Amino acid sequence: MIQFHDLRSVDPDVVGAWADYLSQNLRTCDLDEIEAMGAVSPDDALRTSVELSSHAWVILGRDGLPVAMFGAAPHPLPGVGVVWMLGTEGITREAYGIARATRRYFDELNAAYNILWNYIDDRNAASMRWLRWGGFRLIGERQFGPHQFHIFARTNLHV
Known part of the structure; x- marks a missing residue:
C-alpha cells in the first residue's frame, strides 16, 4: 500500500534523503x-x-521508496498557490493508488488557496491525465523555448 507523509511533520534529514533519491x-x-x-x-x-x-x-510506494513529492507554494497574489509534483517511474506502478488518494490532498490545497495553478509540458501526457482526474482544467498555453506548455488550474471559487 502506498503511503503519504506530510513533509512538515518529517525529520528534515529524512526529507533530504527522500529528495536525494x-x-x-x-x-x-x-x-x-x-x-x-x-x-x-x-x-x-x-x-x-x-x-x-x-x-x-512525499508518496512512498509499496516497496517503501519515494515515488513522488508534491505540494503547493504561495504565489505573490493572495489566495493563489503554485502546485507542483516531481516523481520517479514508480508513479506508473502506483498510478491507481495515487490517483485515488490525491483528490483529498487537492481539496486540502484548495482550502488553503482559492486558485491552484502551474504550467505542464505538453509532452507529459500521464501528468495531464492525473491533473484532469484531480479536477484541474487546462486553461491556456505558453511556449518555453521550442516546447509547448499548458497552463492548468483548479479553483474553489464558484462565480
Whole structure:
C-alpha cells in the first residue's frame, strides 16, 4: 500500500534523503520539463519546491521508496498557490493508488488557496491525465523555448 507523509511533520534529514533519491531517479518527462523551463538542476528544483511550499507530501510506494513529492507554494497574489509534483517511474506502478488518494490532498490545497495553478509540458501526457482526474482544467498555453506548455488550474471559487 502506498503511503503519504506530510513533509512538515518529517525529520528534515529524512526529507533530504527522500529528495536525494527522487532527484537522482526522476522520470524523463519531469527532467525534460525542468530543462525546458530553464530551471536549475533537478535536485535544486525539487528542494526549492519543498522549501517554498506551505504544503508538501512525499508518496512512498509499496516497496517503501519515494515515488513522488508534491505540494503547493504561495504565489505573490493572495489566495493563489503554485502546485507542483516531481516523481520517479514508480508513479506508473502506483498510478491507481495515487490517483485515488490525491483528490483529498487537492481539496486540502484548495482550502488553503482559492486558485491552484502551474504550467505542464505538453509532452507529459500521464501528468495531464492525473491533473484532469484531480479536477484541474487546462486553461491556456505558453511556449518555453521550442516546447509547448499548458497552463492548468483548479479553483474553489464558484462565480
